[in-house]
Amino acid sequence: xxxxxxxxxxxxLVRNDNERSEPEVQKEVVYDTKGxxxxxxxxxxxxxxxxxxxxxxxxxxxxxxxxxxxxxxxxLNRMVELVPIVKTSGQITYKGKNILDKSFRVxxxxxxxxxxxxxxxxxxxxxxxxxxxGPKIHGIKNKKILDEIVENSLRGAFIWDELKDRLxxxxxxxxxxxxxxxxxxxxxxxxxxxxxxxxxxxxxxxKSTLRIExxxxxxxxxxxxxxxxxxxxxxxxxxxxxxxxxxxxxxEYDKTDHIFNNPADERTGDYISGRFG
Amino acid sequence: xxxxxxxxxxxxxxxxQQKQKRKIFNQLERMIPSLxxxxxxxxxxxxxxxxxxxxAESVAFFRNVPILDFFxxxxxxPLSQNPEFGVLPLLNGTIISTVIAMLVAGPIGMMSAIYLxxxxxxxxxxxxKPLLEILAGVPTIxxxxxAFTFVTPLLRMVFPSIEATNxxxxxxxxxxxxxxxxxxxxxxxxxxxxxxxxxxxLALGSTKLETTFKVxxxxxxxxxxxxxxxxxxxxxxxxxxxxxxxxxxxxFSFDITGSMQTMTAYIVEVAGGxxxxxxxxxxxxxxxxxxxxxxxxxxxxxxxxxxxxxxxxY
Numbered sequence: 199x200x201x202x203x204x205x206x207x208x209x210x211l212v213r214n215d216n217e218r219s220e221p222e223v224q225k226e227v228v229y230d231t232k233g234x235x236x237x238x239x240x241x242x243x244x245x246x247x248x249x250x251x252x253x254x255x256x257x258x259x260x261x262x263x264x265x266x267x268x269x270x271x272x273x274l275n276r277m278v279e280l281v282p283i284v285k286t287s288g289q290i291t292y293k294g295k296n297i298l299d300k301s302f303r304v305x306x307x308x309x310x311x312x313x314x315x316x317x318x319x320x321x322x323x324x325x326x327x328x329x330x331x332g333p334k335i336h337g338i339k340n341k342k343i344l345d346e347i348v349e350n351s352l353r354g355a356f357i358w359d360e361l362k363d364r365l366x367x368x369x370x371x372x373x374x375x376x377x378x379x380x381x382x383x384x385x386x387x388x389x390x391x392x393x394x395x396x397x398x399x400x401x402x403x404x405k406s407t408l409r410i411e412x413x414x415x416x417x418x419x420x421x422x423x424x425x426x427x428x429x430x431x432x433x434x435x436x437x438x439x440x441x442x443x444x445x446x447x448x449x450e451y452d453k454t455d456h457i458f459n460n461p462a463d464e465r466t467g468d469y470i471s472g473r474f475g
Numbered sequence: 476x477x478x479x480x481x482x483x484x485x486x487x488x489x490x491x492q493q494k495q496k497r498k499i500f501n502q503l504e505r506m507i508p509s510l511x512x513x514x515x516x517x518x519x520x521x522x523x524x525x526x527x528x529x530x531a532e533s534v535a536f537f538r539n540v541p542i543l544d545f546f547x548x549x550x551x552x553p554l555s556q557n558p559e560f561g562v563l564p565l566l567n568g569t570i571i572s573t574v575i576a577m578l579v580a581g582p583i584g585m586m587s588a589i590y591l592x593x594x595x596x597x598x599x600x601x602x603x604k605p606l607l608e609i610l611a612g613v614p615t616i617x618x619x620x621x622a623f624t625f626v627t628p629l630l631r632m633v634f635p636s637i638e639a640t641n642x643x644x645x646x647x648x649x650x651x652x653x654x655x656x657x658x659x660x661x662x663x664x665x666x667x668x669x670x671x672x673x674x675x676x677l678a679l680g681s682t683k684l685e686t687t688f689k690v691x692x693x694x695x696x697x698x699x700x701x702x703x704x705x706x707x708x709x710x711x712x713x714x715x716x717x718x719x720x721x722x723x724x725x726x727f728s729f730d731i732t733g734s735m736q737t738m739t740a741y742i743v744e745v746a747g748g749x750x751x752x753x754x755x756x757x758x759x760x761x762x763x764x765x766x767x768x769x770x771x772x773x774x775x776x777x778x779x780x781x782x783x784x785x786x787x788x789y
Contacts, residue, residue, distance in 0.1 A: 275678060277674065277677065277678060280674070280677070282596070305680045305681070305682055306680070307680075308677065308678055308679065308680040309679070309680030310680075312678070312679070313674075313678035315671060315674065315675065315678075317671060319669075319671035319672055319674065319675040320675070321672060321675065321676070321690055321694070322672070322693075322694050323693070331676070331679065331689070331690075332679040332680070334689075335679070335680070335681050335685050335689065336680065381675070384675075384679070385679070388679060388680065
């Protein structure tokens with residue numbers, strides 16, 4: 199690749215290469231980000247982000263602290279707006295609609311796009327009520343259906359067997375790893391299309407981390423998953439595609455194999471090999 | 476520096492030297508817990524003393540007036556030729572004024588707390604909350620004549636038959652007095668709910684209102700209940716406002732536009748009058764005060780029970 203070429207073209211060519219070399223069916227695009235810029239007050243936190251996210255894939259976002267990866271993730275469900283001084287330009291198309299449009303109802307978006315946070319944040323309610331919360335606020339009141347949803351969601355997060363006898367216990371009695379899987383189950387209860395994960399294992403021990411990673415592999419059969427991680431091995435292990443963010447820009451976005459084995463940009467290679475960040 | 480070090484003793488030597496001087500301090504140090512215990516028990520002992528006096532003098536009262544007559548009597552005529560001492564009119568006045576006050580303070584205080592904790596921008600909250608707390612510092616006597624000279628005439632536009640002294644206007648004003656307490660304490664309780672819980676709820680597609688009512692308020696419930704109970708206790712114990720604006724009618728009635736007397740106002744009236752020590756009317760003070768005390772005690776115990784039952788631990 200010639201260094202004269204702009205990064206955007208660079209990325210495009212890489213992507214086209216992939217398409218040619220592997221003629222397998224391209225998965226459907228869920229999110230299409232075009233020319234996204236974001237400012238926190240005067241700070242330009244995301245610069246001209248172009249990226250698509252496809253269904254039934256795990257997309258990892260890596261990069262050093264403060265590179266904008268969490269910000270981008272939170273833009274995908276507009277949680278970033280909880281910071282009142284945020285301004286955005288550009289567009290993010292979700293299922294054909296620009297979610298940055300002020301007329302787009304964020305509650306609808308967040309119902310379809312689940313989020314798992316860095317630190318498990320169950321509600322101080324029973325395990326059952328934690329899972330039933332989402333369906334309930336969207337109007338599902340039937341006890342039988344709720345029971346079913348609770349069971350399916352907990353099964354989906356592979357935590358049913360551990361918790362089925364203590365559904366009425368307070369969620370804060372669970373271990374950190376269990377709480378995080380409970381939060382994933384809570385997400386699944388509203389049957390989203392996409393699950394955003396913001397460093398979901400950074401507060402967990404290796405064993406719990408492994409279980410979450412296995413869970414992610416299962417979940418990607420049905421959901422598009424975007425995961426922000428500080429852990430490069432984790433990105434390499436569980437993701438199909440990886441985006442490398444640096445100072446608010448995407449340096450490289452490609453298949454995870456390419457990023458880790460044959461990065462196109464020198465800075466990607468440096469970061470992955472641990473030379474900075 | 477090196478020379479300096481040679482001239483003076485080493486630190487450990489100096490510590491050793493100081494040890495002698497510190498001996499007396501060490502003894503004092505050992506006495507500190509018992510000293511502090513003594514100081515802390517002052518308030519406990521005072522309470523015990525008050526309870527003892529209340530009981531002792533009430534016993535004298537109940538020697539003259541049967542206890543059943545006192546608690547079930549609907550007639551209170553302490554100054555008549557054939558005095559009757561039924562506490563129900565006073566109890567009724569206290570409960571009605573408290574209910575009116577809480578009907579005002581509960582919703583308004585709660586909404587203010589929700590606004591301050593969930594909706595108000597930082598700069599608004601920084602101005603509004605101290606302002607609200609100033610309201611709590613207004614002397615109750617000021618509220619009292621405010622109720623009498625301003626609120627009652629205002630109420631006359633709605634209820635033309637309202638009496639000059641009535642229970643409605645001090646009830647409302649007591650509510651206004653309690654608003655800051657409920658707003659401020661509930662706001663504290665709600666603000667201390669971690670943001671991560673709000674994020675969790677919002678990320679599931681809850682609106683802000685749903686998040687507030689289904690996640691934040693339940694999580695803060697024990698603090699909110701505590702603020703309500705403090706409010707109720709304050710209303711039960713409030714004296715000046717009702718003494719001024721509600722008159723001294725001792726009728727057992729439920730007409731909120733009429734005058735009623737609360738337990739506290741009765742105590743003011745009797746204690747301020749010429750009740751000679753040793754008379755039944757003098758002892759009735761203690762019986763009423765004891766009732767008031769038991770009443771608030773039950774309220775506080777109830778509150779403890781409720782807040783423990785509804786507590787959501789996080």
